[in-house]
Every structure is written in structure tokens, then in C-alpha cells.
Amino acid sequence: MLGWIRKGQLVPEFEEAAFSAPLNKVVRVKTKFGWHLLQALSERDAAFLHDMRPEELQRLLQDPNFCEVAQLIDVRELDEIEIASIKGFKAYPLxxxxxxxxxISSDLDPSKDTYVLCHHGVRSLQAAQWLQTQGFRKLYNIAGGIHQYSLRADNSIRTY
Structure with missing residues (x-):
């Protein structure tokens, strides 16, 4: 029982067999590790994680409905959020x-578009990758974090 897998995690021969096997049918596959029996029990839509440019986020935030249909997560520490923040982002300090x-899966809806922010984009990427393992389907990491957002999209937000 491997759980959910995605492309790029396993050796190519095994991946090819796993992603082309009919549901519930046992297939044989040979890899450099030997012979394997494989049975795909179910499928799910692929999740994605994209980097989003600060300017693109700013454009989305202009839509008054955006904050109602999207989930906005800020993984910085509370003292960082006090220095600089973007309206609509909810604090989930790492x-x-x-x-x-x-x-998190009961607080937020894993099927909704989820945008993750931090100071420079590193912690948010880490959090987004973890959210992906929890079944979140559509994730956006704000590239460069709030620092780049301030420099490139909204200079009224303080840098630190």
C-alpha cells in the first residue's frame, strides 16, 4: 500500500505501469529492483502547486469576490504579520x-484555491507542499513573499 503517488516520485518503469494500469487489475512490472505486482485501487485528480507573481496576486485582490472564493494563508509569525500584512490573509504561523x-482540513476546504504567503516565499512553499499531502488540490505560493509583494505590487506595505 503506497498511498497516493504522483509522477516523479518512483522509478520510470513503475510509474508508467501505475499511471496506465486499469483500476483494480493486477499488473506485473519489472524495474531495476526486480519484479513487482501492482494494483491501482482508485484515482484522484492531480493536485497542482504554482508559484504566483506578486503582481498577479494584486490583480486578483482587486476583485471583491476573490476573498470569498479563495483561501488566503499567511504562515509568518504573528509579530511579522503585525509589521506588514495583506488584507484577507489568515494567520497560520508555521x-x-x-x-x-x-x-487544517476541517478549518479549510481542500478543494478551494489556496494561496500561501510568507516573508520571502520559502516557508510558504514548505507549507503549500505539506498542504498538498493533506489533499489540497489547487495551491499557489506567492513568489518572493510579502517582501516582493511590497516592492513589486503595493509599496504601501512595509518591508522588513
């Missing part, structure tokens, strides 16, 4: 992951 991580 240092408090133990508190919000176990309940």
Missing part, C-alpha cells in the same frame, strides 16, 4: 503547526 496542522 511555528504553531502542531496546533493548526491536525485540523
Amino acid at each position: 511555528s504553531q503547526f502542531g496546533l493548526w496542522g491536525p485540523q
Whole structure:
């Protein structure tokens, strides 16, 4: 039982067999590790994770309905958010992951577009990759974080 897999995780021969096997049919595949029996039990839509340019986020934020249809997550620390923030983003500090991580799928809707922000884009990418493992389907990492957003999209937001 491998759980959910996506392309790029396994050796090519195994991946080819896994992604082309008919559901519930046992297939044989040989890799450099030997022979394997494989049975795909179900399929799901592929998730995606894209980097989003700050200017693109700013354009989306101009739509008054955007914050109602999208989920906006800021994984910076609360003291960082006090210095600079973007309206609509909800705080999920990465240092408090133990508190919000176990309940994130009930707090947020994994099928909705989810935008993740941090200071420079590193922590947000880490959080978005983890959210993907939790079944979130459509994820956007704000490239360069709030720092680049301030420089390239809205200079009224402080840099730090």
C-alpha cells in the first residue's frame, strides 16, 4: 500500500505501469529492483502547486469576490504579520503547526484555491507542499513573499 503517488516520485518503469494500469487489475512490472505486482485501487485528480507573481496576486485582490472564493494563508509569525500584512490573509504561523496542522482540513476546504504567503516565499512553499499531502488540490505560493509583494505590487506595505 503506497498511498497516493504522483509522477516523479518512483522509478520510470513503475510509474508508467501505475499511471496506465486499469483500476483494480493486477499488473506485473519489472524495474531495476526486480519484479513487482501492482494494483491501482482508485484515482484522484492531480493536485497542482504554482508559484504566483506578486503582481498577479494584486490583480486578483482587486476583485471583491476573490476573498470569498479563495483561501488566503499567511504562515509568518504573528509579530511579522503585525509589521506588514495583506488584507484577507489568515494567520497560520508555521511555528504553531502542531496546533493548526491536525485540523487544517476541517478549518479549510481542500478543494478551494489556496494561496500561501510568507516573508520571502520559502516557508510558504514548505507549507503549500505539506498542504498538498493533506489533499489540497489547487495551491499557489506567492513568489518572493510579502517582501516582493511590497516592492513589486503595493509599496504601501512595509518591508522588513
